[in-house]
Amino acid sequence: xxxxxxxMLGLMTVVFLSACGNKEVENSDVQNDNTDVEQxxxxxxxxxxVSEEVNVESDNEYTKSSLxxxxxxxxxxxxxxxxxxxxxxxxxxxGTSDSGSYTxxxxxxxxxxxxIHKDMESREIVSSGIEDWMIYTIVNATLKDGSIxxxxxxxxxxxxxxxxxxxxxxxxxTLYSFVY
Numbered sequence: 001x002x003x004x005x006x007x008m009l010g011l012m013t014v015v016f017l018s019a020c021g022n023k024e025v026e027n028s029d030v031q032n033d034n035t036d037v038e039q040x041x042x043x044x045x046x047x048x049x050v051s052e053e054v055n056v057e058s059d060n061e062y063t064k065s066s067l068x069x070x071x072x073x074x075x076x077x078x079x080x081x082x083x084x085x086x087x088x089x090x091x092x093x094x095g096t097s098d099s100g101s102y103t104x105x106x107x108x109x110x111x112x113x114x115x116i117h118k119d120m121e122s123r124e125i126v127s128s129g130i131e132d133w134m135i136y137t138i139v140n141a142t143l144k145d146g147s148i149x150x151x152x153x154x155x156x157x158x159x160x161x162x163x164x165x166x167x168x169x170x171x172x173x174t175l176y177s178f179v180y
Contacts, residue, residue, distance in 0.1 A: 134154050
């Protein structure tokens with residue numbers, strides 16, 4: 001079990017780090033004479049003010065440092081993605097995997113962000129915090145059959161949009177990346 005967990009965490013880390021990447025370019029030979037460029041965020045006030053726990057970093061940029069279940073429900077309601085890509089890793093001796101993509105229908109219930117959500121009775125926050133400029137929220141989801149599944153949500157701290165999610169079961173882990 002410990003070996004499986006270590007492999008699973010290692011794969012999740014590789015996938016998330018490669019998906020996020022470093023978007024800054026380091027080139028000391030290039031000079032930028034545009035030092036007065038003002039960064040503009042295309043974030044509406046409705047997207048930012050999900051709950052009262054907001055940290056102000058500058059005059060035009062807000063970040064959250066953690067999320068609650070109510071926040072997740074509100075994000076589902078207000079910032080639902082258009083589609084997602086997924087990859088499932090099965091923890092059997094063969095180590096098989098499956099991947100694909102899914103586009104949500106226009107009339108989809110916004111509480112169904114992930115396929116497992118249709119079987120979810122409730123969810124409880126285990127931890128939520130900001131790390132590497134993303135909000136990582138781990139949730140224990142109780143399913144209709146009484147089993148508990150761990151779900152990791154990764155959100156942008158400014159827009160609060162879902163970046164990625166991971167559903168960890170006993171026999172497999174599915175990684176999701178969202179498209180808006």
